[in-house]
Amino acid sequence: MIRLKTLGLAALLAFGAASAARAQEVKTPERQSWTFAGPFGHFDQAQLQRGFEVFRTVCANCHSANLLAFRNLSQPGGPSFSESQVKALAAEYTVHDGPGDDGAMFDRPGRPADHWVPTYANPEAAKATLGAAPPDMSVLAKARGYETPLWRSLIDVFTQYQEAGADYIYSLVALGYSDKKDPNHNDYFPVAGNHIAMPKPLSDKQVDYADGTPPTVDNYARDVTAFLTWVAEPKLEERKKTGLRATIFLLIFAGLMYFTKKRVWADAH
Numbered sequence: 001m002i003r004l005k006t007l008g009l010a011a012l013l014a015f016g017a018a019s020a021a022r023a024q025e026v027k028t029p030e031r032q033s034w035t036f037a038g039p040f041g042h043f044d045q046a047q048l049q050r051g052f053e054v055f056r057t058v059c060a061n062c063h064s065a066n067l068l069a070f071r072n073l074s075q076p077g078g079p080s081f082s083e084s085q086v087k088a089l090a091a092e093y094t095v096h097d098g099p100g101d102d103g104a105m106f107d108r109p110g111r112p113a114d115h116w117v118p119t120y121a122n123p124e125a126a127k128a129t130l131g132a133a134p135p136d137m138s139v140l141a142k143a144r145g146y147e148t149p150l151w152r153s154l155i156d157v158f159t160q161y162q163e164a165g166a167d168y169i170y171s172l173v174a175l176g177y178s179d180k181k182d183p184n185h186n187d188y189f190p191v192a193g194n195h196i197a198m199p200k201p202l203s204d205k206q207v208d209y210a211d212g213t214p215p216t217v218d219n220y221a222r223d224v225t226a227f228l229t230w231v232a233e234p235k236l237e238e239r240k241k242t243g244l245r246a247t248i249f250l251l252i253f254a255g256l257m258y259f260t261k262k263r264v265w266a267d268a269h
């Protein structure tokens with residue numbers, strides 16, 4: 001009986017220790033400074049253009065972005081490529097279209113109105129090759145985040161922290177592959193005991209930057225994260241501007257109401 005109890009206690013302790021150890025293995029993403037953070041947040045156009053280059057030459061080999069249309073890339077507030085650049089870019093891709101007049105499907109060069117052409121026709125095909133389906137990148141920056149303790153979330157309400165998705169993606173691809181022996185280990189991947197089906201996607205000098213920005217993993221990760229944030233919320237700047245205007249209006253209105261109240265009640269002694 002006593003032995004059973006001690007065994008049970010030992011098992012409980014071991015379980016506790018193991019789960020504590022497991023919980024500690026998932027690191028909390030590092031908070032980065034982003035141009036799109038805070039009430040004055042805005043996208044850096046040059047950064048979005050570099051981020052797109054990283055997305056298109058690296059990430060898009062596996063990930064889709066089904067909500068992104070080529071024409072979005074020339075819209076204001078985004079990477080703002082010229083319309084002719086976007087036309088040329090779209091034409092580099094082959095779009096499966098149809099049926100034509102003869103009832104058959106056909107391939108044609110892409111047009112600005114087309115959506116991003118995925119490498120894999122569907123998630124099943126991607127999974128069959130890669131071992132897991134890479135999530136679509138259309139809203140990934142909004143769909144990911146991480147847990148914060150309550151006290152931190154309360155502060156975050158006031159600092160308007162909304163970059164959890166960006167911080168997670170940056171940390172995952174730039175800092176997470178810390179185990180030299182296991183290419184599928186990632187400190188920030190919260191499921192499957194840190195085992196991620198995506199091996200380190202970035203290495204130095206992998207993508208050519210036309211604007212002289214150093215071609216490092218750190219810059220690639222930062223730039224592609226900014227790009228993915230824009231993809232997930234192309235109206236972010238507009239939303240922040242509206243919020244700021246509404247706040248200023250309400251402050252002025254509150255002031256006016258204060259003096260109105262004073263005037264209305266001035267004679268009521």
Ligand code: HEC
Pocket residue numbers: 054055058059060061062063130131132133134135140144169172173195196197198199201202224
């Ligand atoms: C070789 C294919 C491949 C490339 C290239 C690739 N990924 Fe992935 N990615 C995957 C797969 C597969 C998964 C799913 C991992 C899993 O579920 O274990 C994934 C998952 C992710 C996740 C999600 C993790 C989560 O929380 O679910 C992020 C973020 C991500 N990739 C970012 C990127 C970025 C950014 C790039 C480009 C710099 C990139 N990936 C390039 C295959 C790839």
